[in-house]
Amino acid sequence: MTDTPDGNDGRHPAPDAFSAADSLRILREQQDRARSALVPDGRLLCLLWGVAWLAGYLVLWTSARGTEGIPSGPAFVIFGGLLAAAIVITIVHSARRTGGTRGAGQRAGVLWGFTWCLAFLAYPFIIGGIARAGASDDVIGLVANGLACMIVGIMYLTGSACFADDGLYVLGAWIVLTGGVATSVGMPGTYLVMALLGGGGFLVITLVLQVIHLRRRRRADTGLEAAAVRQGPGDD
Amino acid sequence: MTDLDAVIHAPARLRVVATLATLDPADEITFPKLQQVLGMTAGNLSTHLRKLEDAGYVRVSKAHAGRKPVTYLALTSQGRRAFEDYTEALTGLLKGAGA
Numbered sequence: 001m002t003d004t005p006d007g008n009d010g011r012h013p014a015p016d017a018f019s020a021a022d023s024l025r026i027l028r029e030q031q032d033r034a035r036s037a038l039v040p041d042g043r044l045l046c047l048l049w050g051v052a053w054l055a056g057y058l059v060l061w062t063s064a065r066g067t068e069g070i071p072s073g074p075a076f077v078i079f080g081g082l083l084a085a086a087i088v089i090t091i092v093h094s095a096r097r098t099g100g101t102r103g104a105g106q107r108a109g110v111l112w113g114f115t116w117c118l119a120f121l122a123y124p125f126i127i128g129g130i131a132r133a134g135a136s137d138d139v140i141g142l143v144a145n146g147l148a149c150m151i152v153g154i155m156y157l158t159g160s161a162c163f164a165d166d167g168l169y170v171l172g173a174w175i176v177l178t179g180g181v182a183t184s185v186g187m188p189g190t191y192l193v194m195a196l197l198g199g200g201g202f203l204v205i206t207l208v209l210q211v212i213h214l215r216r217r218r219r220a221d222t223g224l225e226a227a228a229v230r231q232g233p234g235d236d
Numbered sequence: 237m238t239d240l241d242a243v244i245h246a247p248a249r250l251r252v253v254a255t256l257a258t259l260d261p262a263d264e265i266t267f268p269k270l271q272q273v274l275g276m277t278a279g280n281l282s283t284h285l286r287k288l289e290d291a292g293y294v295r296v297s298k299a300h301a302g303r304k305p306v307t308y309l310a311l312t313s314q315g316r317r318a319f320e321d322y323t324e325a326l327t328g329l330l331k332g333a334g335a
Binding site: 100 | 268329
């Protein structure tokens with residue numbers, strides 16, 4: 001890493017160990033590398049949740065259409081399995097990247113993680129409570145789904161405030177609105193709305209994040225090339 | 237080359253500082269994790285960290301995880317400012333080179 005990259009044809013070796021253009025390139029490359037080692041990848045997480053929601057809710061919807069509006073047991077098992085897999089991968093991926101750091105940002109992250117657990121700990125008690133109070137299967141299904149959307153959406157919105165991450169805000173807003181639309185549509189259409197608007201929405205956000213990522217990288221590359229040409233000895 | 241901070245303007249130290257600058261200002265990173273991100277040997281990294289610490293750019297704090305001692309590293313506010321100034325000087329140099 002200490003040898004001088006021959007960005008200037010080798011005709012005019014730089015007086016310093018390396019030129020300003022090399023220096024800026026090393027700086028950018030290293031920061032890219034550091035981010036991909038320390039910060040969870042939003043594209044990966046969005047893709048993961050997009051596939052889980054799209055496939056899982058389509059299974060629920062298909063099954064509910066065949067059996068008088070209520071999905072079958074196996075359909076719920078497949079749905080639960082997909083969500084559980086997405087949760088495990090999210091936790092492992094985030095823990096791997098954020099492990100080995102500590103501080104206020106890290107502390108906020110841990111508290112935020114606990115809040116997720118608390119919310120979903122209380123969740124089944126609320127659903128159980130309305131079931132015991134005599135709610136029909138349709139009502140239980142609607143509340144279970146709508147409440148989950150509100151928890152997940154609002155958690156992302158608070159996460160965006162915690163970590164100054166605009167991407168999380170878009171994600172949270174989208175989930176809260178999807179929950180509202182899906183609940184007002186009614187069963188079993190709720191599941192189709194969740195699959196298409198929710199799962200499909202995640203996939204669209206993945207695509208947008210990828211385009212932004214590529215565009216940013218291209219802009220940085222062309223900026224560096226132009227800088228290298230301007231700096232090059234052949235320019236005068 | 238004018239006015240580039242000599243403490244930062246060396247490939248290995250530039251990579252160390254650039255990595256630390258991606259952390260939240262309130263966060264710290266363990267020595268092994270930093271070493272893993274940089275792909276440097278422990279001895280090499282220690283040498284560069286000492287130079288950065290001597291310049292007041294890096295803060296080293298020791299803690300214990302159970303019985304194991306853990307070393308945490310972070311940029312000081314002075315170090316963060318120096319890195320920002322360095323990046324600005326670099327960009328200015330590259331822009332100016334075309335004129």
